[in-house]
Amino acid sequence: MNSWLRHHRDAVRHALQRLFDSPLAALLTIVAIGIALALPTTAHMLLSNVQQLSRNVSAAPQITVFMHANAPREAGVAVQRHAQQMAGVKEAKLVTRETTSSRLSQAEGLAEVLQVLPDNPFPDMVVITPSSFDEREILALRQELQHQADVEQVQLDAEWTRRLGALLRLAKQAVLVIGLLLGVALIAVTFNTIRLQTLTRQDEIAVSRLLGATDDYIRRPFLWFGSLQGLFGGLVALGIAWGVAHALSEPVGALAGLYNLDFHLRPLDTLDTLLLLGSSAALGWIGARLTPEPALRK
Amino acid sequence: MIVFDKVCKKFPEQHLRSGHARAAFALENVSFEIKRGELALLTGHSGAGKSTLMRLIPALERATTGQVRVGDQDVSKLSRRELPYFRRKLGLMLQDQTLLDDRNAFDNVVLPLVIAGLRHKEASQRVHAALERVGLAGCERAFPAELSGGEQQRLQIARAIVSRPAVLIADEPTAHLEASLAAEIAKLFDGFRHAGTTIIVSTHDTSPFDRYATRKLHLDHGHLQ
Ligand SMILES: Nc1ncnc2c1ncn2[C@@H]1O[C@H](COP(=O)(O)OP(=O)(O)OP(=O)(O)O)[C@@H](O)[C@H]1O
Ligand SMILES: [Mg+2]
Numbered sequence: 067m068n069s070w071l072r073h074h075r076d077a078v079r080h081a082l083q084r085l086f087d088s089p090l091a092a093l094l095t096i097v098a099i100g101i102a103l104a105l106p107t108t109a110h111m112l113l114s115n116v117q118q119l120s121r122n123v124s125a126a127p128q129i130t131v132f133m134h135a136n137a138p139r140e141a142g143v144a145v146q147r148h149a150q151q152m153a154g155v156k157e158a159k160l161v162t163r164e165t166t167s168s169r170l171s172q173a174e175g176l177a178e179v180l181q182v183l184p185d186n187p188f189p190d191m192v193v194i195t196p197s198s199f200d201e202r203e204i205l206a207l208r209q210e211l212q213h214q215a216d217v218e219q220v221q222l223d224a225e226w227t228r229r230l231g232a233l234l235r236l237a238k239q240a241v242l243v244i245g246l247l248l249g250v251a252l253i254a255v256t257f258n259t260i261r262l263q264t265l266t267r268q269d270e271i272a273v274s275r276l277l278g279a280t281d282d283y284i285r286r287p288f289l290w291f292g293s294l295q296g297l298f299g300g301l302v303a304l305g306i307a308w309g310v311a312h313a314l315s316e317p318v319g320a321l322a323g324l325y326n327l328d329f330h331l332r333p334l335d336t337l338d339t340l341l342l343l344g345s346s347a348a349l350g351w352i353g354a355r356l357t358p359e360p361a362l363r364k
Numbered sequence: 365m366i367v368f369d370k371v372c373k374k375f376p377e378q379h380l381r382s383g384h385a386r387a388a389f390a391l392e393n394v395s396f397e398i399k400r401g402e403l404a405l406l407t408g409h410s411g412a413g414k415s416t417l418m419r420l421i422p423a424l425e426r427a428t429t430g431q432v433r434v435g436d437q438d439v440s441k442l443s444r445r446e447l448p449y450f451r452r453k454l455g456l457m458l459q460d461q462t463l464l465d466d467r468n469a470f471d472n473v474v475l476p477l478v479i480a481g482l483r484h485k486e487a488s489q490r491v492h493a494a495l496e497r498v499g500l501a502g503c504e505r506a507f508p509a510e511l512s513g514g515e516q517q518r519l520q521i522a523r524a525i526v527s528r529p530a531v532l533i534a535d536e537p538t539a540h541l542e543a544s545l546a547a548e549i550a551k552l553f554d555g556f557r558h559a560g561t562t563i564i565v566s567t568h569d570t571s572p573f574d575r576y577a578t579r580k581l582h583l584d585h586g587h588l589q
Pocket of ligand 1: 375376390408409410411412413414415416417459
């Protein structure tokens with residue numbers, strides 16, 4: 067082992083020793099860092115899940131073409147035929163106003179309402195399943211269908227998932243901002259811990275300098291301390307996120323069951339986990355690195 | 365090996381707490397040379413400037429004017445980067461206690477070797493040898509607070525010699541020690557000298573080192589006599 071590695075090994079040992087020298091203070095700092103990091107981490111995890119869910123739901127987009135209320139039946143049939151010829155259409159079904167009316171009159175409470183109405187209030191509909199999920203292609207389909215004769219309105223049933231998607235993107239951005247702010251907080255907390263440490267270690271620093279320690283030698287244990295403290299804080303955050311996922315998985319599963327969805331709450335994936343641990347260690351390192359030179363020079 | 369050339373050292377004006385005028389210079393126009401393998405003895409009254417002179421050698425203080433050289437190195441020209449490596453070649457024993465209270469004897473003595481990046485096995489052999497040399501074999505686990513004044517002094521000597529420095533600088537290494545112990549340390553230093561180390565020692569009481577010194581320097585109010 068060369069002396070560079072030896073120096074790092076010693077620095078890690080010293081950093082751990084400093085953590086264990088005042089275990090309560092270290093624990094409190096680590097837990098504080100962990101809780102601060104857990105907030106954006108858990109939010110990110112939950113949002114990722116909702117995003118995943120919305121993708122699953124919108125997997126089968128539908129286009130509903132509403133005909134004019136007084137359009138002849140042939141108009142609806144023509145639209146259905148036309149749609150079936152169109153590229154990007156998997157299936158096109160005509161749903162007549164009679165079908166809709168009779169289906170709805172079986173629904174409780176609606177039968178009476180329908181009986182009161184003089185005419186059948188429903189228009190003929192053509193329900194189209196596109197073969198592609200691509201938003202642009204679907205919009206093009208909608209554009210074309212809009213121009214058919216006697217078409218009143220074309221509705222994309224996936225509209226709400228698009229809105230949800232936009233909302234989720236916004237929420238993710240908010241989480242990112244919160245994450246950045248808490249990252250700055252982590253740097254500040256580390257900076258303060260290390261500054262206090264340099265004060266209580268003035269003797270050690272002075273003696274080491276006397277014996278020929280370089281700036282790097284003096285700094286190294288502090289940098290490791292900051293990184294390790296950040297890393298342990300990241301592990302706490304990971305634990306909290308995991309706990310939340312575990313606690314929510316059953317109720318969420320039950321809820322999804324009600325909607326016939328096959329959905330399981332997923333904990334952080336490997337990439338996110340590595341990102342969390344890596345950045346918490348890096349932020350701790352930065353906090354330690356910011357320690358002003360004079361504090362280490364004495 | 366150690367050369368002072370017209371060295372002056374002036375501390376920044378102190379607030380005149382007592383109202384007494386103080387000597388303008390801690391050292392004034394000090395010139396001397398100590399050759400390789402010599403044991404130089406520095407004497408002088410309290411406040412004469414002995415510690416100031418000693419602290420100039422490892423650049424703990426910088427000369428106001430004049431030149432301090434160790435080997436062929438001009439100490440005042442050392443950069444921040446070079447300074448640590450320069451200090452590793454010196455064995456230092458300052459007047460004020462510089463042992464670390466929260467480390468045991470072994471960890472205190474091994475520190476210069478850890479800083480130099482020595483392999484653990486070799487470092488620990490050297491520490492044991494150094495402790496044995498100063499008569500502290502078996503005290504590895506003791507903390508400084510558990511050692512007597514004389515033992516602490518010897519622990520500092522062990523730390524100063526453990527890296528086998530070419531130059532040993534010892535400021536009052538026998539202060540507060542009884543005569544027999546002081547004589548023993550003087551003899552120890554003579555041994556280091558015979559092993560090739562260049563040594564500069566300061567004392568109030570010259571007796572223990574008198575017979576071993578190859579050169580005597582006497583300071584009076586910052587002037588070399
Ligand atoms: N850091 C400092 N700032 C200001 N004045 C200082 C400083 N260090 C030393 N002096 C002054 O320089 C003079 C020489 O001090 P020095 O410590 O070198 O004396 P000394 O010969 O070692 O004395 P002693 O035998 O008591 O240790 C004294 O007048 C002292 O007050
Ligand atoms: Mg002195």
